[in-house]
Every structure is written in C-alpha cells, then in structure tokens.
Amino acid sequence: MQRKDLIKDEQVGEFIPVARKDEIPEGKGRVIKVKDKSVALFHVTGRFYAINNICPHQGGPLGKGKVKGHLVTCPWHDLQFDIRNGFGADGGGNGVGCYEVRVEGDQVYVCLQTKDVWAL
Numbered sequence: 512m513q514r515k516d517l518i519k520d521e522q523v524g525e526f527i528p529v530a531r532k533d534e535i536p537e538g539k540g541r542v543i544k545v546k547d548k549s550v551a552l553f554h555v556t557g558r559f560y561a562i563n564n565i566c567p568h569q570g571g572p573l574g575k576g577k578v579k580g581h582l583v584t585c586p587w588h589d590l591q592f593d594i595r596n597g598f599g600a601d602g603g604g605n606g607v608g609c610y611e612v613r614v615e616g617d618q619v620y621v622c623l624q625t626k627d628v629w630a631l
C-alpha cells in the first residue's frame with residue numbers, strides 16, 4: 512500500500528451500520544450508541560444527519576429534541592443546534608460534533624470521524 516492510499520483510508524474512517532431507514536420517521540431524531548459514543552441521528556427531508564447526542568450545556572439528549580427544519584431543540588433547556596453541522600443556533604459559541612452519514616439500500620451508516628463542516 513502506498514503512503515497516498517494510507518492517508519486516504521485515514522481520512523475516510525470506518526462507517527458503522529446504525530439503523531434501518533424506516534426506523535427513524537421523517538422529521539424525527541433518535542439516540543443511538545455507536546461504539547462508546549452517544550449519537551443523535553436525524554431524518555429530515557429524506558436525508559439523514561448525525562451529531563453528538565450530548566448537549567454542551569448540561570448534557571441533555573439532543574436525539575430526543577424537537578426538530579424543526581434543520582434545527583433541533585434540546586429537550587432540557589431549549590438551546591438549538593443545526594443538525595447539518597452541529598453549530599449552535601444562538602451564535603454564542605455552543606456546538607457539538609457532527610459525523611458523516613451514508614445510506615446504502617435500507618441501511619444507515621455513521622462514521623465517528625468528525626465531519627469537515629466547512630465542506631457543506
């Protein structure tokens with residue numbers, strides 16, 4: 512294997528099967544465990560998004576929050592996050608990690624390597 516191939520493999524990371532598409536209704540989220548991480552997986556307008564489930568305020572479960580458009584509202588104290596990139600919607604610097612998602616057939620996969628949000 513050449514050095515160029517090794518770098519490419521490290522950048523892609525491992526995609527782990529986490530759910531079937533039909534397990535998460537449109538406009539909803541779900542808390543899933545991926546290895547040792549708690550991840551919030553969302554299904555919005557036919558696409559799937561994954562962010563860290565743990566709210567940076569006091570640890571509320573973002574996967575159980577209400578989703579409106581691309582914003583999820585933390586169920587504990589109402590901070591909002593963009594499910595496409597994990598950015599806090601209040602502009603105050605809050606944010607959570609965001610992960611790559613792939614769908615193949617009926618299966619949804621998540622890669623725990625943090626997504627490059629600037630590529631959106």
Ligand code: FES
Nearest residue numbers: 566569571585588
């Ligand atoms: S724990 Fe999420 S807003 Fe407080």
